[in-house]
Amino acid sequence: MRTWTDLDDFQDFLDAGGMVEADDDMPEEYRSEVFRFIEFHANSELMGGLTERDWIPHAPGLRLKQIFLAKTQDEIGHAHLLYMVAADMAVKTRDEMIDDLLAGKSRFHNVFHYRAETWADQIAIAFLVDAAAFASQRAVFAKCTYGPYKRILRRIVGEEGFHMRHGEEMLLKMASGSQVQRDLFQAALERWWWPAVQLFGPDSPPDDPLLKWYVKSERNEVLRHAYVQKYVPLLHGYGFTVPDDGLHQDAESGEWIMSKIDWAPLKATLSNSGPDSERRLANAVRNHAESAWFRESIGVSA
């Protein structure tokens, strides 16, 4: 167990590339910020997994059903690992985290507060949203000073990277399909583009403790900008229209510049009052109740 005299001493340790372990006497500020971050990640994996699961019966064909089964297993499994590490930080127990989530007292990623209306929405999620989540997780893994979290992220990042291959493959199929398929994807793109871009969050505050403590390695706006530079040309290349009238390429730098982002939708999701928050949470509550017999049978609570 290591101890630090004060926050400056701790900061020197982190600045020198130090990694914090579970039994270290870390500053309470660090413990609570890292805990909140991991809890948010765990909640998001769980809510994401439940969405994937809902689409297993609707996935067209055995092969896609198998892919969605595996993705569901991945996401729920990731939540499981993350809740273990979060609970070990002794801020909340696993039961408390699950209870808070189901009671609408916790946060999870904005993208899981919207309804996936058609199969094309699932493809837009796999292609756009998974990619945004992957970019943001990879940036956390890059430095991540909390050892037990970084070790799980090593596997999560690899597995999410594999999901992106499926997203690209499914999009290619839609893009090279009939006009009906292309129209379906265009409509889905219009629903998911802005939530995907907003997943990175508003610009990082100048004194963001998560950046200072190297939980995040990059500012939100930098990740968002890089994402837009990659995905706008890709979508254009497939012949789709990005739903942003003000989107243009800077004459000198060639960079893609978006319209000003309206952050009101993101704020609504953070207080669990997004367009589909209520139904999603009710689904999660029902799922938790319906699977109680299974948890009991293997002798665990949450």
Add this chain to the structure above:
Amino acid sequence: MTAANIHFRVTDVREVLSEVMDPEYGTLSIIDLGIVSDVVVEVDAVGVTLLPTMAGCPAREVIELDVRSALLSAGASNVSVKWCLDGSWEPHRLSAKAVEQLGKEFSIAIRNNGALPSCPICDATSLREVSPVGPTRCRSVAWCDECRNVVEVVG
């Protein structure tokens, strides 16, 4: 069909396959993971038999695609990939390098004749199984009471 495979040997095919990486863990090759069970080179075809870590492995299709394209770009003229689904993959098929890397880089331990191994992070014999599966059905989830880390266990 041309007899293009005349210059291929089994060792050449294995060499090419050692560059085909696991789709999730891009630093481990399918040779190191012990997934390649047989290679046959004939004048008109290269045959590869693969052994999945479990029959329902969701990465099978992508691995097959990667094997095929690696061999075709290396000049093989006709590639046939078969999967052996009798469940005979065992952890002992992992190379020493794979075992080392799975432990150090991915915190994944390999079960020892059915018993829980020591923790790949702190080496203590303090792993405790938490659940029979986690993010994938081919690994169980364990917790190390000594260093307080999550470890996944193969086998």
